[in-house]
Amino acid sequence: MFMEERKAQILEYLHHMTRASVHDLSQQFNVSDSTIRRDLKELEETDNIKRTHGGAIPLQPVSFEASIGDRKKDYIAEKQAIARKAVEFINPGDAILLDSGTTTYELVKELKSFSNLSIVTNSISIMQELADIPGLDVMLLGGNLRRETSALVGPFAEQSLNMIRIDKAFIGTNGLDLKEGIITTPNLTEARIKRMMITNSRHTILMTDHSKIGKVNFAKVANLSEIDFCIVDHQVPDHFGEDMNRYDLNLHIVNI
Structure with missing residues (x-):
């Protein structure tokens, strides 16, 4: 098989x-x-793929957004390890x-x-899970439903959020760009509500698995310098910790 033919088939395989x-x-x-490493390097140089630690993923358009149902299946062990670390930031009464x-x-x-939170x-999905836990005081923001993410956004959500102040906000992201020092998401209205969450909280904890590193989406949420803590799994790129030091936040890398 010729090199160009193999690269085309690699690209097709990755998209599948x-x-x-x-x-x-x-x-x-x-x-x-x-x-394979040489082929991946050349495919990355032509903006067809993104190399990751030990492999590669296809590049998606900046506005692409997988459904929340599809994303729930990805990197489950990594997300669970990140969650176990995140809970250490929570105190009774928060x-x-x-x-x-x-x-x-x-x-x-x-x-x-x-029992005292x-x-x-x-999030409609998160609200449904919280309903099964007794003893918690739970508030669901109003707003327009984005079915792709099961999120409530828009003016009603923003108005509700502006009426409260939060001790700690736990935020996810679709992309974390080290070069520009920003976090991003595909949708402008969701980016706006995420930004307001950061603004109205005393401390912000960013929770992200390694697959989001290096990705850039359509809408900017915030600068990394506005984040207080970042929790990520250990499968991060080389020099990730070094690069994050520029943004004056506390980084926690967790093992799976």
């Missing part, structure tokens, strides 16, 4: 599988790991905010031992 390791690709195409997202969704499962969320 959504991600693949170097080892997977070398077996699939019966070539060495070094050959007023906390849970952003709509699949990583913050995992945090709900860690709250069953609490005020919890605000704009």
Whole structure:
């Protein structure tokens, strides 16, 4: 098989599988790991893929957004490890905010031992999970439903949020760009409500798995310098910790 033919088939394979390791690709195409790494490097240089730790993912348009149902299946172990760390930031009596997202969704499962918390969320999915936990004071923001993320957004949600102040906001993201030092999401109205959550909270904890690192979406949420803590799993790119030091936040890298 010629090199260009193999690269085209690698790209087709990645779009079908959504991600693949170097080892997977070398077996699939019966070539060495070094050959695959060279192919991936060239595909990345032409903006067709994004190399990750040990593999690659296809690049998506900046406005692309997978459904929340699809995203719940991805990186479950990583999200659970991040949630176990995040719960350490919560104290009895806190007023906390849970952003709509699949990583913050995992945090709900860690709250069953609490009985004295005020919890605000704009997520229908998270609200349904919280309903099964007795002893928690729960508030659902009003607003327009975005079915893609099960989130309530828009003027009513923003008005509700402006009436309260939060101790700690737990925020997810679709993209974390180290070069520009920003977090992003595909939708402008969702970016706006996330930003207001950050503004109206004393402390912001960003929860993200490694797959979001290096991705840039359509709408900017905030600068990394506006985030107080970031929790991420250990499968981050080389020098990630070094790069994050520029943004004056507390970084926590957790093992799975």
